[in-house]
Amino acid sequence: MKIIVLGSSAGGGFPQWNCNCANCDRMRRGTLKAKARTQSSIAVSADGENWILINASPDILTQIQATPALQPGRYARDTGIAAVLLMDAQVDHTTGLLMLREGKPIPLYCTASVWDDLTTGLPLVPVLSHYCGVRWHPLPIRQDHLEAIELPGIDGIRFTPLALSSKAPPYSPHRENPHPGDNIGLMIENRASGKKVFYAPGLGEIEPHVEAAMRSADCLLVDGTFWSADEMIRLGFSSKHAADMGHLPQSGPGGMIECLDSMDAARKILIHINNTNPILDEDSEQHAALLRHGIEIAHDGMEITL
Template sequence: MKTRLLAALLGLALPALAQTQQLVILGVAQDAGYPQIGATQEFVAAELGQRARQKVVALGVVDETAGQKFLFEATPDLPAQLFALNEALSTPGTLPTGIFLTHGHIGHYTGLMYLGREASGASAVPVYAMPRMASFLTANAPWSQLVALQNIALRPLAAGQEIALNPVLKVRPFLVPHRDEFTETVGFEITGRHKKALFIPDIDKWSKWPTNLPEIIKKADYVLIDATFYRNGEIPRDMAEVPHPFVEETLKLLQALPAAERAKVYFIHFNHTNPLLNPDSPERRELQRLGFHVATEGLELPL
């Protein structure tokens, strides 16, 4: 990817791109990123190069044949994530073909601010949103200014209804239970030419969702799921206030799956306290021993 972008910047010719689609992981951290605000030791470790900084969770989807690139989530790290996404198509500086939003928590939509007049001054970037999410953006400043000035063009989504981005790239949102203070919350099914991915960065306990997680894993090729916290007691507050499935719970739920099914699962959306962020942690080694994956920034998965 970096070779193609550098060639484009220098005006050099490269062989034609293969006719492929790919999913690119652009960030893996919970909404507040890593290091997280107030975590002095994490900042020191990052400054010393002892731990890697982690961008907020986001995906990119690229269709090289169609010349399209989509962002899933608009995070506070959007400028750097868009740069990384542009590398995939050798299109320096250009805005995404469209942006899909899961819900109205800070790490998932506030990057839209970079499309406004203070930054890129974008023109009608399509933003795909569920009804409550679209109403939230329309009715509340400063997001309403993006709508009024047509920096963004809201595109409606409906739960369970698939939309075609081109003849061989489709997206279907589906509702998941979460803390829906301002908007509903969805996951996305992303279907490419050959593969299907599920993206569920935020959800409450799996037991609150009427869908059977092991069963939907069998119907997909990649399943990127909420791994905010590894275990109970990880943060010094009542964790019922922020109900996510603990990774320990998810591992128990999926332990009976065959190895080929476990290999489809990529844990993502890590709080700064989650030991899976540490490549050397026993928890990460155990998870990988069991055949699961820890999502990492820059990973490319063919669609």
């Protein structure tokens, strides 16, 4: 099973188009040792030919062009993307669907909550109905147990969605009334080897069922949005703490570093990294601290094989 990180940044990418924080400003000036990043998305395959796209970033066209495996060139019109699976209904994880409108009907896997948001508050489904169309496959979200599924065309891989505590997007009809499935984590398992990856680009709370899933995984690919809880407040970009935005910061008591230190996974990788996060600076103390803890930082084009 191979996973390709198509995009490793949080919404807005890095550098963000309108941001002049220290990271973005220095990146543009060429004085920051860092890698540019597009908005978060991964692709998963067992055979290297048929891929499931997990989240459809607004940067999907750039990501496809940078990933030859997604364009095998077998026919006059072709793609290696066999299906799309969404973790939530956020703009930076869904609007790339519009860029896939020239193809065949899109097999789309998402929860009922996400589907409702994409037919109402952010009506991508009605728009796409005038182009390629969308075939919806509901992802099961159970309160009492976890249910694994297998997707047609993605042979050899089992997917298990986990409900996470989170709010729906601002445009959702139930923004202030959270539903199970507004945001999910995903266990991705190679059926042949039994190896597992736990993927959660938006993770604000380590609930018991989430902790159990993380402890059973061989690789953790999880929320790396903010270094500190007050990062956006301190920089003057927001009045909200990391937790208010559904993200567990890396530093401090109960933070992601402390959580990952308690896990036995062979690989621990942060993804969905905000442009303000000092870990992007490869010369920073925060970057070095992660490496001392055995924590990797995802970058566009990173490949994970299990």
